[in-house]
Amino acid sequence: MRLLWLFLALALLGPWFSEYGLKLASEAFILGLYAMAFNLLFRQTGLLSFGQAAFFGLGAYTMALLVARGGWPFPATLPLAFLISALGALFIGFLSIRLSRIYFTMLTLAFAQLLYAVAHKWYAFTGGDNGITDLRPPGIWGESLFYYYVVLFLFALGVLFLWALERSPFGYALRALRDNRARAEAVGINAFGHLLLAFVISGALSGLAGALQGALQRSVFPDYLFWTRSAECILATILGGSGVFLGPAIGATVFLLLRVVVQANTEYWPFFLGALLLLMVLFFPKGLGGLALEMASRRLKGERRGASGS
Amino acid sequence: MKGWFAPLLLALGLALAQSQQPIKIGALFILSGNFAGYGKSGSQGAQLAAEEINARGGVLGRPIQLIVVDDQGNPDVGVREARRLILQEKVDFLFGIDSSSVSLAVAPLTDEYKIPLVVTHAATPNLTEQCRPYVFRTSNNARMDSWAAAALAATLPVKRWANIGPDYEFGRVSWQDFITRLKQLRPDVEVVSEQWPRFGSTDYASFITALMRARPEAVFSTLWAGDMVIFARQAKQFGFFNQVKYFVNPVGAALEVLVPLGKETPEGLLVSARYWFLYPNTERNKAFVEAYRKRFGEYPSYNAQEAYAGLHMLARAIEKARSTQADAVKRAFEADGGLVYDAPEGRKRMRPEDHQVFEGLVWGYTKHTPDYPFAILERMRIVPATDTIYPTQCKR
Numbered sequence: 229m230r231l232l233w234l235f236l237a238l239a240l241l242g243p244w245f246s247e248y249g250l251k252l253a254s255e256a257f258i259l260g261l262y263a264m265a266f267n268l269l270f271r272q273t274g275l276l277s278f279g280q281a282a283f284f285g286l287g288a289y290t291m292a293l294l295v296a297r298g299g300w301p302f303p304a305t306l307p308l309a310f311l312i313s314a315l316g317a318l319f320i321g322f323l324s325i326r327l328s329r330i331y332f333t334m335l336t337l338a339f340a341q342l343l344y345a346v347a348h349k350w351y352a353f354t355g356g357d358n359g360i361t362d363l364r365p366p367g368i369w370g371e372s373l374f375y376y377y378v379v380l381f382l383f384a385l386g387v388l389f390l391w392a393l394e395r396s397p398f399g400y401a402l403r404a405l406r407d408n409r410a411r412a413e414a415v416g417i418n419a420f421g422h423l424l425l426a427f428v429i430s431g432a433l434s435g436l437a438g439a440l441q442g443a444l445q446r447s448v449f450p451d452y453l454f455w456t457r458s459a460e461c462i463l464a465t466i467l468g469g470s471g472v473f474l475g476p477a478i479g480a481t482v483f484l485l486l487r488v489v490v491q492a493n494t495e496y497w498p499f500f501l502g503a504l505l506l507l508m509v510l511f512f513p514k515g516l517g518g519l520a521l522e523m524a525s526r527r528l529k530g531e532r533r534g535a536s537g538s
Numbered sequence: 539m540k541g542w543f544a545p546l547l548l549a550l551g552l553a554l555a556q557s558q559q560p561i562k563i564g565a566l567f568i569l570s571g572n573f574a575g576y577g578k579s580g581s582q583g584a585q586l587a588a589e590e591i592n593a594r595g596g597v598l599g600r601p602i603q604l605i606v607v608d609d610q611g612n613p614d615v616g617v618r619e620a621r622r623l624i625l626q627e628k629v630d631f632l633f634g635i636d637s638s639s640v641s642l643a644v645a646p647l648t649d650e651y652k653i654p655l656v657v658t659h660a661a662t663p664n665l666t667e668q669c670r671p672y673v674f675r676t677s678n679n680a681r682m683d684s685w686a687a688a689a690l691a692a693t694l695p696v697k698r699w700a701n702i703g704p705d706y707e708f709g710r711v712s713w714q715d716f717i718t719r720l721k722q723l724r725p726d727v728e729v730v731s732e733q734w735p736r737f738g739s740t741d742y743a744s745f746i747t748a749l750m751r752a753r754p755e756a757v758f759s760t761l762w763a764g765d766m767v768i769f770a771r772q773a774k775q776f777g778f779f780n781q782v783k784y785f786v787n788p789v790g791a792a793l794e795v796l797v798p799l800g801k802e803t804p805e806g807l808l809v810s811a812r813y814w815f816l817y818p819n820t821e822r823n824k825a826f827v828e829a830y831r832k833r834f835g836e837y838p839s840y841n842a843q844e845a846y847a848g849l850h851m852l853a854r855a856i857e858k859a860r861s862t863q864a865d866a867v868k869r870a871f872e873a874d875g876g877l878v879y880d881a882p883e884g885r886k887r888m889r890p891e892d893h894q895v896f897e898g899l900v901w902g903y904t905k906h907t908p909d910y911p912f913a914i915l916e917r918m919r920i921v922p923a924t925d926t927i928y929p930t931q932c933k934r
Contacts, residue, residue, distance in 0.1 A: 248625035255618075348706070357639050357706050358664055359613060362646045370650075446646045449613045449639055491608065491615075492622065496570075 235384040250372040256484050257383040258441045260477030263464040265433035267476045274406035279336030282343050283313040285453030287435025288442035292360040302365035313435020321427035344453035359449035469515020478517045560603035564623030565634040569608035575794045576841050581606045583842035587849035597853045613643035620644045624651050630862040638662035648672040652864045658848035666894040669932035674893040676848035682926035683788035684715035686899045689925045692723035698730050700754035704737035712760040730754050742769045746776045756784035766795045779804040793839035796912045803913035810901040813840040813883040817900045826882035847881035892932035896923040
């Protein structure tokens with residue numbers, strides 16, 4: 229319910245943004261969706277994927293190739309970007325979920341880098357490091373305000389889906405597997421199947437985010453598949469707090485704003501990001517989202533106490 | 539009387555302020571990471587030009603305001619920053635850009651927002667072959683460099699050629715352009731080896747030995763920046779430069795390569811850059827080098843001169859157009875067979891069809907002298923602009 233109010237507020241905010249504000253907000257939602265998708269794995273299953281860029285890039289390249297080479301209209305490519313990244317996640321997940329912990333992480337990283345190499349080298353198909361450009365969706369889809377609503381709608385849809393998933397039996401099963409795999413399997417939960425499905429959902433949502441980002445930026449380049457792109461969703465999640473449901477989205481927004489604001493004023497933005505991350509990890513391990521929740525609950529308590537006192 | 543005097547003064551003041559409003563130019567350069575040296579030179583060159591233009595009263599009576607941002611050589615960051623410059627800073631022009639992929643990513647924005655882009659470094663021939671109305675390149679591109687190299691290579695008394703270049707579009711396309719052109723000019727040449735180290739490699743040993751085993755008489759290379767510095771050091775230890783008669787590198791005379799190598803640079807390499815600060819020996823060039831040294835305490839590298847000349851050329855186009863409006867500036871660049879500007883390095887002429895500038899190129903053999911702490915060029919060979927004019931698919 230509270231989520232719906234939030235989305236409504238964001239929708240009402242649309243016309244008040246400047247042209248540039250709309251672009252930034254759209255990018256924040258996209259990065260937010262991407263980080264939320266990552267956190268489905270990280271928080272619910274305890275799997276640290278360092279290859280999330282593989283699906284982000286798969287989605288982006290699916291959209292770009294269909295538009296640029298196939299002449300598809302942009303909206304029609306979104307379901308396909310979703311589907312292809314899901315298929316990619318099915319394949320990569322099938323091979324890597326058998327491994328645990330660091331080996332899983334390394335294998336996902338390896339797959340993402342493999343896809344990066346393909347996109348980087350296969351000039352005839354992907355355009356290599358020249359990328360694919362001129363992806364501005366025609367008509368109203370290319371307008372900032374309309375696109376803001378498209379992205380917001382898909383972001384809301386994704387977030388509500390993840391919210392429902394967390395409260396579903398499937399979500400409980402995932403957390404059971406995370407906390408005590410042997411016991412969960414003993415009660416009859418199919419560990420591999422559950423983890424694979426979570427991996428596929430996470431990949432598909434990441435792919436959707438990638439396709440949206442490609443259209444927003446009007447171009448897709450191999451670095452959509454590079455490992456730094458995988459690191460972005462992890463950083464956003466740490467910044468916002470993985471333990472809080474909306475934490476990754478909050479982290480993504482702050483990450484983006486920090487990048488833009490600090491970079492506009494100094495070229496040392498990685499330094500400020502590093503310092504902030506260090507502070508967060510050392511003093512506020514629950515992230516910005518956790519901090520916000522704590523402050524809100526403290527105020528609530530204070531109000532209650534005040535009310536009972538009077 | 540007081541009644542109308544104040545509003546009149548206000549209106550007059552507003553009108554004055556209007557005409558004094560600066561022409562805003564948003565420049566994108568790489569200012570952090572491995573290639574920050576190139577971006578620094580570029581932004582300094584542009585800065586010097588802006589100061590000169592403002593000192594003589596600006597353009598159309600308006601001063602030039604240069605806003606320099608770091609694109610990190612990353613297309614996503616480039617697009618985000620270009621948008622910020624256009625939408626927030628309200629720039630009239632985009633300028634600079636070191637990385638080819640950043641230039642290709644930013645180019646579509648010129649159509650979307652009708653903001654012209656003047657590129658002064660990124661060298662992929664693709665950029666101008668897209669025939670965009672508001673994209674201009676005032677520096678030479680990789681194809682022109684390769685054609686110039688081929689024109690010189692055709693005169694060398696050798697047949698067995700090999701290549702070592704960075705494994706990405708620039709390296710691959712440069713070699714293709716070079717060898718195709720060379721075979722047109724000299725059908726008897728043969729290729730004995732192609733080596734493709736990863737861009738940003740730090741170990742070239744296996745590539746150097748593979749090259750030496752193939753026994754080429756001459757080697758073409760487009761290794762640049764730190765890659766060329768590291769390669770030259772390692773190849774020297776292998777005796778590579780003693781075995782190979784000619785080592786040809788169209789981007790090897792960049793000060794960003796020669797200055798870090800210092801006295802380690804092997805002698806007799808046939809190299810070029812898009813500008814060499816000791817050529818031509820004209821008052822114009824000497825004055826530029828002097829002004830640049832006075833301002834920044836170093837010799838101008840090619841990227842500095844290209845950005846300097848690019849900004850002056852843009853100012854000239856604005857002056858000719860009598861406006862900063864995109865279509866008027868486009869017409870000014872295209873009119874009369876293309877805008878001409880006499881830069882420190884010589885005459886630049888814009889081809890109206892594809893908005894690519896053509897210019898003569900200076901080559902030479904590296905040599906150490908007591909006057910400079912790094913190698914300079916001797917036995918200079920000038921490749922005229924006519925030798926680099928390749929056909930274009932663009933039409934206007």
